[in-house]
Amino acid sequence: MQTSSFIVMVLVLGALAYRLARRRALAAVGGPSGIRQLHSLPGYYGLLAAIWCVFPALAVLGAWQVLQERVLVDLVLAHQPGAAAGLTDDQKGLLLNDVRNVVDGSVAAADAPPQVQAAAAEWRRLEGIGRLAGGSLALGVGLAGGLLVWRRVGPQMRARNRVERLVELNLLLCSLLAIATTIGIVVSVLYEALQFFRMVPIGEFLFGLKWSPQMAIRADQVGSSGAFGAVPLFLGTLLISAIAMLIAVPIGLFSAIYLAEYADRRVRAVTKPLLELLAGVPTVVYGFFAALTVGPLLRGAGQAVGLTVASESALAAGLVMGIMIIPFVSSLADDMITAVPRSLRDGAYALGATRSETIRQVVLPAALPGIAGGVLLAVSRAIGETMIVVMAAGLSANLTVNPLQAVTTVTVQIVTLLVGDQEFDSPKTLAAFALGLVLFVVTLGLNIVALQIVRRYREQYE
Amino acid sequence: MSSPAAASTRPTHAKVAASLRRRYRSERLFRAAGLAAVAIGIVFVVFVFYTIIAQGYGAFAQTYLRLEVDYTREVLDPNGTHARADLESADYAALVKGALRAQFPEVTERPELRALYALVSSAAEVQLRERVLANPALVGQRESVWLLAKDQVDLLAKGQVDRRAPEADRNVDDRTIAWFDRLAAGHRVAKRFNVGFFTGGDSREPEQAGVWGAVVGSLLTLVVTLALSFPIGVAAAVYLEEFAPRNRLTDLIEVNINNLAAVPSIVFGLLGLAVFIQFFGLPRSAPLVGGLVLTLMTLPTIIITSRAALKAVPPSIREAALGMGASPVQTVLHHVLPLSLPGMLTGAIIGMARALGESAPLLMIGMVAFVADVPRGLTSAATVLPVQVYLWSNSPERAFVERTSGAIIVLLAFLLVMNAAAVVLRSRFERRW
Numbered sequence: 077m078q079t080s081s082f083i084v085m086v087l088v089l090g091a092l093a094y095r096l097a098r099r100r101a102l103a104a105v106g107g108p109s110g111i112r113q114l115h116s117l118p119g120y121y122g123l124l125a126a127i128w129c130v131f132p133a134l135a136v137l138g139a140w141q142v143l144q145e146r147v148l149v150d151l152v153l154a155h156q157p158g159a160a161a162g163l164t165d166d167q168k169g170l171l172l173n174d175v176r177n178v179v180d181g182s183v184a185a186a187d188a189p190p191q192v193q194a195a196a197a198e199w200r201r202l203e204g205i206g207r208l209a210g211g212s213l214a215l216g217v218g219l220a221g222g223l224l225v226w227r228r229v230g231p232q233m234r235a236r237n238r239v240e241r242l243v244e245l246n247l248l249l250c251s252l253l254a255i256a257t258t259i260g261i262v263v264s265v266l267y268e269a270l271q272f273f274r275m276v277p278i279g280e281f282l283f284g285l286k287w288s289p290q291m292a293i294r295a296d297q298v299g300s301s302g303a304f305g306a307v308p309l310f311l312g313t314l315l316i317s318a319i320a321m322l323i324a325v326p327i328g329l330f331s332a333i334y335l336a337e338y339a340d341r342r343v344r345a346v347t348k349p350l351l352e353l354l355a356g357v358p359t360v361v362y363g364f365f366a367a368l369t370v371g372p373l374l375r376g377a378g379q380a381v382g383l384t385v386a387s388e389s390a391l392a393a394g395l396v397m398g399i400m401i402i403p404f405v406s407s408l409a410d411d412m413i414t415a416v417p418r419s420l421r422d423g424a425y426a427l428g429a430t431r432s433e434t435i436r437q438v439v440l441p442a443a444l445p446g447i448a449g450g451v452l453l454a455v456s457r458a459i460g461e462t463m464i465v466v467m468a469a470g471l472s473a474n475l476t477v478n479p480l481q482a483v484t485t486v487t488v489q490i491v492t493l494l495v496g497d498q499e500f501d502s503p504k505t506l507a508a509f510a511l512g513l514v515l516f517v518v519t520l521g522l523n524i525v526a527l528q529i530v531r532r533y534r535e536q537y538e
Numbered sequence: 539m540s541s542p543a544a545a546s547t548r549p550t551h552a553k554v555a556a557s558l559r560r561r562y563r564s565e566r567l568f569r570a571a572g573l574a575a576v577a578i579g580i581v582f583v584v585f586v587f588y589t590i591i592a593q594g595y596g597a598f599a600q601t602y603l604r605l606e607v608d609y610t611r612e613v614l615d616p617n618g619t620h621a622r623a624d625l626e627s628a629d630y631a632a633l634v635k636g637a638l639r640a641q642f643p644e645v646t647e648r649p650e651l652r653a654l655y656a657l658v659s660s661a662a663e664v665q666l667r668e669r670v671l672a673n674p675a676l677v678g679q680r681e682s683v684w685l686l687a688k689d690q691v692d693l694l695a696k697g698q699v700d701r702r703a704p705e706a707d708r709n710v711d712d713r714t715i716a717w718f719d720r721l722a723a724g725h726r727v728a729k730r731f732n733v734g735f736f737t738g739g740d741s742r743e744p745e746q747a748g749v750w751g752a753v754v755g756s757l758l759t760l761v762v763t764l765a766l767s768f769p770i771g772v773a774a775a776v777y778l779e780e781f782a783p784r785n786r787l788t789d790l791i792e793v794n795i796n797n798l799a800a801v802p803s804i805v806f807g808l809l810g811l812a813v814f815i816q817f818f819g820l821p822r823s824a825p826l827v828g829g830l831v832l833t834l835m836t837l838p839t840i841i842i843t844s845r846a847a848l849k850a851v852p853p854s855i856r857e858a859a860l861g862m863g864a865s866p867v868q869t870v871l872h873h874v875l876p877l878s879l880p881g882m883l884t885g886a887i888i889g890m891a892r893a894l895g896e897s898a899p900l901l902m903i904g905m906v907a908f909v910a911d912v913p914r915g916l917t918s919a920a921t922v923l924p925v926q927v928y929l930w931s932n933s934p935e936r937a938f939v940e941r942t943s944g945a946i947i948v949l950l951a952f953l954l955v956m957n958a959a960a961v962v963l964r965s966r967f968e969r970r971w
Contacts, residue, residue, distance in 0.1 A: 237865075240865060240866075243867055243871075244777070244781055244867065246773065247773045247774070247776055247777035248777055248781075248782075250769075250770045250771075250773035251774035251775075251777045251778055251782070251791050251841075253774065253837065254791055254794045254795045254798060254838065254841070255790065255791060257794075257798060257837070258794050258797070260809055260813055261801070261805060261806075261808075261809045264808070264809055264817075265805070265809070267812070327575045327578055327579055328575075330572045330574070330575030330576075331575040331576040331579050334569070334572025334573055334575060335572075335576065337572075338569055338573075347576055347580065350580060350583055351579045351580070353587075354579070354583055354586070356891070356895075356953060358894075358895030358949060358953070359895070359898070360897045360924040360925075360928050361586075361895075361924075361927070361950070362586075363928070364590075364927060364931045364942060364943075364946065365589065367931065368593075368931070368939065399586070402579055402582070406579070428554075430565045431565060431568075431569075432564060432565045432567075432568035433561070453800060456800060456802075457800070457802075459802070460801070460802020460803070460804065460805070461802070462803065462804045462898035462901075463898055463924075463928065466901075467928065467931060487802070487898070490804060490808070490902075491901055491902075494901075494902055495901055495906055508808070509812070512805055512808040515805060516805050519801060519802055519805075520797060520801065523796075523797050523800040523801075524793075526800075527793075527797070527800075
């Protein structure tokens with residue numbers, strides 16, 4: 077029997093528990109006419125019984141599913157004929173893969189060697205037994221849970237309060253998922269990164285000037301020692317982010333000022349959503365745009381004035397990233413500017429200041445902390461941006477600040493190291509996690525500072 | 539007016555008057571700078587969309603060549619049995635080649651023939667096979683059929699090959715151009731709406747590649763994302779907004795959510811790789827894992843927008859419900875939640891739109907594999923639209939540029955629809971209290 081049919085059975089059982097517990101509650105007070113004597117509405121009794129029936133049963137089913145796989149592996153290997161007993165772990169893994177393929181049907185059983193066929197048959201038999209046992213256990217648990225509640229149903233039972241406490245608990249668990257995610261990120265990335273630092277000293281990683289993450293297959297191969305000095309990557313990331321900010325901050329800030337202070341309502345109503353279109357475009361589209369349109373354009377422009385521009389120049393990637401960030405900066409700046417109270421502006425006008433003087437000397441200084449926070453958030457986005465640089469920036473780690481040359485970034489290296497087949501014990505793969513750790517720590521730091529600034533600023537004028 | 543006062547204001551007046559010209563000029567400059575910034579921004583918008591659409595609309599049409607195909611009995615039914623199995627396994631490529639040779643009888647040399655055969659896509663064989671299987675009476679007949687052209691021919695037909703460039707600089711040689719021109723002169727070339735682009739899966743051959751596989755992959759991934767992130771996000775928002783006591787734990791949760799919203803998406807990909815794939819052993823490239831990763835990524839956004847929607851419900855509603863004797867849970871479930879649902883749905887759609895456009899974390903969990911089949915389930919290998927864009931943009935064939943832009947247009951159309959739905963939802967159901 078399939079697991080899904082057991083799930084359906086559990087749900088049916090839950091519905092049954094609901095009906096029975098509800099009826100029992102009503103019966104306990106002599107039918108609908110005595111409903112006033114019940115502590116809760118009858119539905120709550122049913123709900124409580126159903127909850128205690130369905131959730132434990134599903135939990136058992138889920139846990140069984142996870143455990144069954146491991147037990148099956150051990151059992152099938154243990155039942156192998158004598159020759160297989162002395163297999164190494166690798167050979168066992170290969171054998172298991174063959175067995176699984178036969179079981180899935182992705183390899184026809186007739187094509188497999190007899191040993192694998194026997195093992196597959198064994199696997200199927202055990203799996204069937206396991207499923208049946210797990211399903212029965214789950215149904216039993218569900219039945220017991222439902223029965224337990226059903227027996228205690230009576231006018232005095234505080235069914236509503238109990239259901240509500242369970243609901244609240246559920247809500248709390250959902251909101252704890254945010255913390256779980258953060259912990260998950262920190263633990264998983266840190267764990268792999270620490271393994272990496274066991275192979276490559278952390279000092280060399282953070283301050284080394286050479287990045288060439290090749291690992292030789294044989295020890296005596298030429299260039300067998302990979303170099304994991306990440307400074308060129310950090311520099312490349314900063315260079316591209318700086319170019320992006322040079323584009324995005326002036327344009328974003330000035331357009332926010334113009335739209336908030338000068339433009340009349342109709343212009344604003346058309347222009348603002350138009351600019352925000354840029355924020356809705358997926359980054360992979362920007363990457364394609366940068367690699368195919370902007371890159372060649374800059375190269376051609378460079379040739380026209382006698383400059384050699386790499387076709388994957390930092391300038392192209394930075395420029396397009398800047399375009400992407402414009403709406404981000406402008407909408408944040410817009411928020412901050414409109415949050416400055418009207419009275420400050422009126423005061424400045426009353427003293428005879430022109431509009432631009434009011435903006436420059438009153439509004440902007442008042443909004444500055446908020447804008448600074450917004451710019452920091454934008455920097456953190458630029459640093460973490462992936463697709464644009466993967467598609468438009470280079471792969472080779474050049475230690476340069478020349479925007480016309482190709483540089484590579486942290487995110488590009490993470491992608492190139494991890495895309496494709498990988499083993500989790502080579503420094504090449506683990507290096508990606510070390511880079512990810514740096515990325516996470518830096519962006520987290522920027523975010524915390526920026527959010528703190530923005531929040532404090534917002535409170536100031538509220 | 540008393541004279542001393544007048545005497546003291548006059549120099550100030552003069553000073554102000556003297557500086558006015560400068561001040562007005564700087565005012566105009568400042569204003570012009572603002573206007574210029576807005577204009578530059580709009581120019582960027584127009585430029586981005588124009589280039590994508592100009593490059594991509596061609597992908598919606600595809601070139602076909604009309605050839606006289608001889609359904610020779612010797613090739614299709616050598617045993618004369620009329621058996622279906624024979625028809626199914628016959629060498630249809632030979633029919634295509636024969637048709638081409640008949641069209642250009644002067645070509646006899648082997649390398650030249652190979653170039654000639656490259657005019658027609660390998661999908662043409664499948665096309666002929668389907669025709670014959672649908673109508674076995676065709677065997678022994680002769681018929682004029684429109685066959686799918688190869689990508690270079692397609693580029694030629696769309697005028698994307700610079701004929702004046704030296705032969706070595708273009709990937710279409712002179713004789714192919716000559717053959718093409720002869721076909722075109724005989725009205726044997728036509729562009730048709732590219733159905734295969736919308737119904738086919740990925741392919742190594744540009745003329746056969748379609749986005750449907752990626753669209754289905756995206757849909758499956760989004761279904762997982764929505765099914766998980768919306769209930770969990772709403773539940774978390776309800777807890778934080780309606781039930782949470784103000785203490786260290788809830789503060790921590792809040793700070794966490796705000797920070798997670800700003801963590802680079804690629805970090806979520808690393809998490810997915812390490813936890814879902816390496817630790818839990820879930821299959822690579824599966825929409826299930828993609829959906830899980832995107833769930834973690836969109837949850838903060840959905841929680842934040844859902845909280846805003848809950849905040850917008852006035853306290854009087856809650857007080858009225860509580861006053862009527864409802865419990866806090868009943869108040870929220872029966873009154874506050876239904877009233878804030880449109881706002882939450884709007885937030886969810888916007889979150890889904892962001893998830894649809896996301897590709898970096900999906901690269902990490904292996905959704906970049908070449909998948910020619912349309913994915914069938916949550917655990918079969920799949921790719922998603924933005925990753926398909928990435929994959930095609932990496933392909934060396936010139937014809938994939940157009941496909942990539944075409945796929946981008948499809949992606950942008952989906953995003954447009956979703957955002958429009960969010961706007962409509964907001965304007966339809968938003969209540970002003």
